[in-house]
Amino acid sequence: MPRPIRTAAAACSAALILLAGVGTALARDYAGTALNIIPSGQWGGFGAPPQADRQARLYDGLTPLFDRVTPRDLTTYFKPETFGTKGQCPCKAERVPRRGVRIVRDRENVPHITGRNRLDLDWAAGWVLAQDRALLLSLGRYPARFAALDTPGVDAFGLVTSLKRVTVTEQADSIIDREQTAALMARGSEGRALLRDIDEYVKGINARLRFDRSLEKPWTRVDVYAINALAGQIFGQGGGDEARRSMLLDGLRRKLGADAGRRVWNDLAEQLDDDTPTTISKRFPYARIPSRAPGSAVIDNGSLNAGAEAAVATASRAHRNMSNFLILSGRRSTNGHPLFVAGPQIGYFYPGLTLEMDLRAPGIQARGAAMPGGAGNLLIGRGEDFAWSLTSAGSDTNDQFVETLCGGSDTKYLFRGRCRAMGSVNAGTIAGQGAIRYRTTVHGPVLGYAGVGGRRVAISFQRSSRGKDVLWQIMFRRMTNGTVTGLRSFRAAAATSPFTFNVGYADDRDIAMYSTGLLPLRDPRVDPRLPTIGTGQYEWRGFLAARHHPQVANPSSGALINWNNKPAAGFSSSDADWSQGSTQRVTLLREGIAKREKHDLASVTSAMNAAATQDLRVAGPLLAGLHNVLAGSQAPSPRSQRMADLLNAWRASGSSRLDRDLDGKIDVGAAPAIVDALYPRLADAVLTPVLGADLDRQLSELEGTTNSTASGFTGGRINYLDKDLRTLTGTRFRSPFATRFCGGGDLATCRAAIWRAFEETGAALALTQGSEDPAQWTSDATAERIRFLPGLMQTTIRYTNRPSGIQQVITFTGHRKERR
Incomplete structure (x- = not known):
């Protein structure tokens, strides 16, 4: 908590000191409306103060309004995102040991920071971060090293939330420091400027740690590098699950025969489904499948050793895809200017993974959500006349390679005609697990061992952004510094990101989206859905050029809507994402927007809020x-x-899981409990006759057993059910399945299987509900209330699937003179 200035005389004296050398006036604010909410709030200490849940309660207040949000509700359940503190007080000035920096906290504890220059803002951002997120920094800094290294089998974020004690080695820090600093140096003057920001940011963190007499070791560049890698691991990468999915192919071929097994696998992979909803209608071809793929391998089903199985499962599980944006052009707006309702869904935590800052220095005016490791930059936010946000794209940035072992050894592999010794890394220790050591090849960490045609091989992991994680901050540096002034500079900034995100943008005239990431150009003899043979013949051939990334400005539809759905037509899904099929939750947002031709911010927020439940x-x-x-x-x-x-x-009635009256039961009665219990049985009834019980379980391990609140209504095999059942009754698809799953394509057989699923579900629910009459059953709303992990803040809120890192509600009505 900030230490308040206690008397009027002291306040006046301190203000004179703070203002010395800080004469920066507020920039003109071109926003007609600028609001936001961060449910985790700004506070972040170990003992959550009583006011820590204020934003959580505002956030929860919007949920029961469903699709009936009014303009007045916006100012009731969101808070201002305007520059300066006007209308946001009572406020408190804060003492800081750096001349030229002024920090004033508003009633929500948000810091409004003024500096003489960019380096002042870097220092102050570090000071505020250590003040407001000291606990999170302590928990996260060392586990984050495992993310930067891609340490096999280690869920770095899981270590943070489980509060496990971690130690790291000098070798780990040396690798991270060498790679990431080199990446910055390779970026020239912009990279060196970012490195100066990082160093000043670290000084601010350490100044606050000294002020608080913290026992934490001083922060270094490596901490900043590693935290960026952790964010990228959770939200900014895709693919890298080829080995497990190729085992399913092997299992299908053995069960059904080579041709039939391949056809079923192609259907399940959903790599390029022209029936899936996309944000951009224009085609952006990427990662096509060759007719022959001599550069790919298929892992023998069941041959991954236990360590490898855990490692590949952990890597795939790390990706979170829950964010959305709804951006409408001025043509679709009642005020004639774009409307922007957007935010990242990063889960619910206390301390929050983001925190808010309002930054001001000569030439800089920005406000929004910062992240640990942000080095004075905003992750999501707004400038004087534009706003930006992100959704995880999950594009295919990661690959697994099959290494040919040689010399009768598990630690020697063949690459470009000669046997090489694997490297060795001692990454550190995890309490309860001991030392974490692993081998490496030219492609990356060795995940473990498996078989290909009965021959023992090693499986290694290559990530396009490894060693370049910190370059992610260049995009945010440009956004924060105000060098983004229009469409061209927005696209140029977005194109610098090594992580894969869909970046949404709006100003007073234009809306745009750009899908980012270092996307590998694979050898044309490689099937991107399968592991690549690692002998050196089939290496990556560079990365997709910026002009070929999915991107659009001012689409004819007047709307850019994304909920982690596929960015553009013709764009390949990653090998780890088999859920981009005929149904996706973004259609719920689209339906809300389609209800009227012209919208205001309240009606766009209504569309978002309704879909969220x-x-x-x-x-x-x-x-x-x-x-x-x-x-x-x-x-x-x-x-x-x-x-x-x-x-x-x-x-x-609207399909909502709302509990408006907070009686602990979902308002609509039995139906949610029915679908929760029915859905897994229904999926098995449709798929098991073709796959068999064992392969159906294997598919379920990859795609989940259910599509529900627990998964954010992603995955869970829903696309297979949807397309197969609708095909059975005459719907024609652009990308039809080659396989008929339910009842083998026989309607009567399929019906019987589905009714059996209903009967089994009814029998089970009658026992648990204590009644044979479904009308007497209820659905538990308490079980799905949102809790802030890891449990330091006890407040819970209604289930909702909406942005949590920050949600912005903005429209701009003017613009700076310069525009690029």
Whole structure:
């Protein structure tokens, strides 16, 4: 907590000191409306103060409004994101040991920082970070090293949230420092400027640690580098799950035969499905599948050793995809200017993973959410006349390579005609696990060992952004410094990111999106869905040029809507993402926007807020497809028919899981409990006849057993069910499956299987609910209330699937004179 100035005389004296050399006036604010919310709040100490949950309660207040948000509600349930403190007091000036820096805290504890220059802001951002997120920094700095190194089998973020004690080695720090500093130096003057920012930022962190008499070791560049790598591991990469998915292919070929097994696997992979919703309609081809792929390998099913299995599962599990943006052009707006409702969904934590800052220095005026490791830059936010936000794109930045072992050794491998010794890294120790050591090849860390055609091989992991994580900050540096002044400079800034995100942008006239990342150009003899043979013949051939990345400005539709759906038509899904199919939750946002031609900020927020509590399994096309399959048939029991009727009635009422009256039960009654229990059985009923029980379980390990609140309504095999069932009743798709799953394509057989799933679900629910009558059943809302991990703040809020790192609600009505 800041130390307040206690008397009027002291306040006046301190203000004179603070203002000495700080004469920077507020820049003109071109926003007509600028609001935001960060549910985790600004406070972040070990003992959460009573006011720590104020923003969480505002955030929760919007949820029950569903699609009825009014302009007045915006100013009730969001807070100002204007520059300076006007209308945001009572405020407190804060003493800092650096002349030329002024920090004033508003009523939400947000720091408004003024400096004489950029380096002052860097220092002050470090000071504030250590003040407001000291606990998070202490928990995260050492586990983050494992993310920077891609340490096999280690879930770095899981170590943070589990509060596990970690120590790291000099070797680990040396590797990270060498690689990341070299990457900055290679960027020339901009890289060197960012390095100066980092060094000043570290000084600010350490100044605050000394002020607080902290026992923490002083921060270094490596801490900043590693924290950026951790953020990238969680949100900014994709792919790297080829080995497990190729094992499924091997299993299918053994069960069904080579051709039939390959056809089923192609259907399941959903690598390029022209029926999936995209944000950009123009085609941006990437990562096509060759007719022959001699550069790819298929892992023998079940041959991954236990360590490798855990390592590849951990790498895939690290990716989080929950963010969204709704950006409308002036043509679709009642005020004639773009509307911007956007934010990243990074989970719910206390201390929060983001914190807010308002930054001002000559030539710099920006406000928004910063992140640990941000080096004085804002992650998501706004300048004088523009705003930006991110959603995880999950594009294919990672690959697994099959290393040919030689010399009868597990530590020698063949590369470009000669046997090489693997490297060795001692990364550190984890309490309860001991020392963390692993081998490396030219491609990266060795995840473990497996078989290919009965021959033992090593599996290594290559990530395009490894050793370049800190370059992510260049985009945010340009945004924060105000050097982004229009479409061209926005695209140029976004193109610098090594991590893969969809970046949304709006000013007073233009809207745009650019999908970022170092996207490998693979050898044309490699199938991007399978592991690559690592002998040196099939290496990456550079990276996708900026002009070929999915991007658009001012689309004819007047809308840019993204909820981690595929960015553009023709753009390949990563090998780890088999969920970009015929249904995706972004359709819920689209439906809300489609309700009217012209919107204001309240109606755009309504579309977002309604979708945040809707159940995709019911609101999307799946339930309609299921209804059509069952139409004209007789349910095996009145109970099953009543269950089906309740689901259809829920769809008609809006498909929301709201608990408005906070009685602990979802308002609509039994239907949510029915779909939760029915869905996994339904998926098995559709897929198991083709896959068999063992391969269905294997697919479920890759894609999840259910599509639900727990998964944010992603994955869970929903696309297979949706397309297969709708195909069965006559829907024609642009990318049809070659396989008929449910009932082998026979409608009567499929119906019988689905009704059996209803019967089994009904029997199970009758036992747990204590009644045979579905009308008497209830759905538990308390179980899915959101809790702030790891439990230091006890407040809980209603279930909602909306941005949590920050959500901005903004429209601009003017612009600086210069525009590029």
